[in-house]
Structure formats: structure tokens, C-alpha cells
Amino acid sequence: xxxxxxxxxxxxxxxxxxxxxxxxxxxxxxxxxxxxxxxxxxxxxxxxxxxxxxxxxxxxxxxxxxxxxxxxxxxxxxxxxxxxxxxxxxxxxxxxxxxxxxxxxxxxxxxxxxxxxxxxxxxxxxxxxxxxxxxxxxxxxxxxxxxxxxxxxxxxxxxxxxxxxxxxxxxxxxxxxxxxxxxxxxxxxxxxxxxxxxxxxxxxxxxxxxxxxxxxxxxxxxxxxxxxxxxxxxxxxxxxxxxxxxxxxxxxxxxxxxxxxxxxxxxxxxxxxxxxxx
Numbered sequence: 001x002x003x004x005x006x007x008x009x010x011x012x013x014x015x016x017x018x019x020x021x022x023x024x025x026x027x028x029x030x031x032x033x034x035x036x037x038x039x040x041x042x043x044x045x046x047x048x049x050x051x052x053x054x055x056x057x058x059x060x061x062x063x064x065x066x067x068x069x070x071x072x073x074x075x076x077x078x079x080x081x082x083x084x085x086x087x088x089x090x091x092x093x094x095x096x097x098x099x100x101x102x103x104x105x106x107x108x109x110x111x112x113x114x115x116x117x118x119x120x121x122x123x124x125x126x127x128x129x130x131x132x133x134x135x136x137x138x139x140x141x142x143x144x145x146x147x148x149x150x151x152x153x154x155x156x157x158x159x160x161x162x163x164x165x166x167x168x169x170x171x172x173x174x175x176x177x178x179x180x181x182x183x184x185x186x187x188x189x190x191x192x193x194x195x196x197x198x199x200x201x202x203x204x205x206x207x208x209x210x211x212x213x214x215x216x217x218x219x220x221x222x223x224x225x226x227x228x229x230x231x232x233x234x235x236x237x238x239x240x241x242x243x244x245x246x247x248x249x250x251x252x253x254x255x256x257x258x259x260x261x262x263x264x265x266x267x268x269x270x271x272x273x274x275x276x277x278x
Contacts, residue, residue: 021191029272038275058088066099067256068214075210077187099114099245105257105262110132112266134150143197148181183213190210207251215232
């Protein structure tokens with residue numbers, strides 16, 4: 001195989017290669033090559049088949065959470081793992097995490113949690129569903145969903161970025177009193193008391209924005225990357241459900257529902273991208 005000196009020094013340095021290191025070669029997913037970089041894009045389950053072992057850049061996004069119902073919190077974004085130089089020597093099984101569904105408004109139900117995305121031994125944690133009215137999400141997730149209107153400001157424990165600079169995830173926001181749901185956490189920032197946390201940009205594309213919380217008289221914005229906005233809550237015909245995250249496979253959270261009759265909305269699925277110089 002060609003050595004470092006035979007291809008672009010800038011491209012090589014970007015992928016952690018050193019003199020004498022063999023270049024990776026593989027197959028699988030949607031393949032494309034541009035500017036001396038080959039990319040494998042997985043939006044569904046699959047396998048990265050190794051033709052020649054070596055170092056790659058790998059970007060992994062988990063499925064996001066759905067928004068909670070009835071002044072619900074926005075869904076938390078899927079957690080991200082981003083490694084700029086990762087040794088791949090055997091075939092890697094890939095499982096793409098799904099997005100969680102929205103919670104029922106009449107039941108004040110929380111949004112569904114997303115599911116993890118797995119690349120071999122690496123697991124990006126799913127986004128947490130937003131809380132329904134009076135609820136606070138808890139557990140271990142990529143990013144947290146926002147708390148439902150009137151939800152307690154406690155209970156969120158562990159999310160994806162704890163102690164590891166190569167992982168990204170944040171907590172959800174507390175609802176700003178009654179009735180307003182907090183925004184779901186995004187990969188770029190914590191959710192606020194209304195809006196979703198911001199997305200993270202990889203290769204000029206935004207991923208993993210938090211869903212916006214439902215509120216009165218109007219819901220609140222998601223945190224980018226197609227994250228859903230919260231529904232409106234204002235009695236009768238003005239009530240509306242949250243908006244579903246609108247761009248597939250970005251790991252962005254769904255919006256929280258408005259008033260009692262309004263449901264939360266679903267989050268989007270995750271993704272795996274592998275890149276390396278050729």
C-alpha cells in the first residue's frame with residue numbers, strides 16, 4: 001500500500017496518519033469520493049467491510065428523543081461520538097438508532113427515548129424523550145429531553161459528554177414555570193427553559209439539535225439541524241402539537257406538545273459516517 005508521502009499531507013494529517021502507516025480501504029454504505037477523501041455514509045444498519053486495515057475518521061450520531069405531551073419538554077438530541085483517528089482492523093457492524101415517538105397530550109406522557117447507534121465497539125447514546133406535564137427525565141442518555149411544564153429541576157444524571165472530549169451531549173432545560181416545557185439538550189449546548197439546545201456542525205452539515213418546548217401562547221424553537229419546535233397552548237382551536245424533527249438521520253429532537261390535547265412529536269434517526277484519504 002502507498003505510504004504517507006504518496007498522498008496529500010494535509011489530508012493525511014487530518015486523519016491521524018504517520019509516515020509508514022498503511023491507508024485504510026473498505027466498502028459499505030453509500031460510498032463517495034471527493035478531494036482525495038472517501039466517505040461511507042450509513043443511514044441504515046449495515047457493515048463496514050475492511051479491505052485493508054488502517055486509521056479512519058468516524059462520526060456517530062444516535063437516534064433522538066420525542067417531545068413530551070401537554071406543555072411537554074422538547075426531545076433530547078442523539079449523542080455524538082466523533083473520533084478523528086480510529087484504528088479499524090476488522091469488519092465493523094453498524095446499527096443505526098431510531099428516533100423516539102411523541103408523547104400523548106391527554107395522558108401528559110413523556111416522549112419516547114431514541115435508541116443507540118453502534119459502530120463496532122463504539123456506542124453513541126440515544127436522546128432522551130422530553131417530559132410530559134410535571135415530569136423530569138432521568139437516566140443515562142446522549143442528550144436529555146426538556147422537563148415538562150411545572151416539572152421538577154432535578155433528576156438528570158448522566159449524558160454522553162461526561163469526561164470524554166470525543167463525545168457530545170447536553171442536559172435539557174427546565175420549563176419556565178407553568179405552563180411551559182423546557183427545550184431538549186442539543187449536541188452543541190444545554191437546552192434552555194424554552195428552546196432546544198444547539199446543534200453540532202460536522203463537515204458543513206448540522207446534526208443533533210434539541211427539540212423546542214411546548215408553551216403558552218406559543219411554542220418554542222428547536223436547536224437547529226431540523227429539530228422540531230414546540231406546540232402552541234392557548235385553549236381550544238389554538239392548541240397545536242409539537243413539530244416532528246424534519247431532516248432524516250440527523251439525530252434531532254421532536255418538539256413538545258402545547259396544551260392538554262396536544263401531543264409531542266417524534267425525533268429523527270441517527271447516522272454513521274466514515275472518512276479517510278485515498
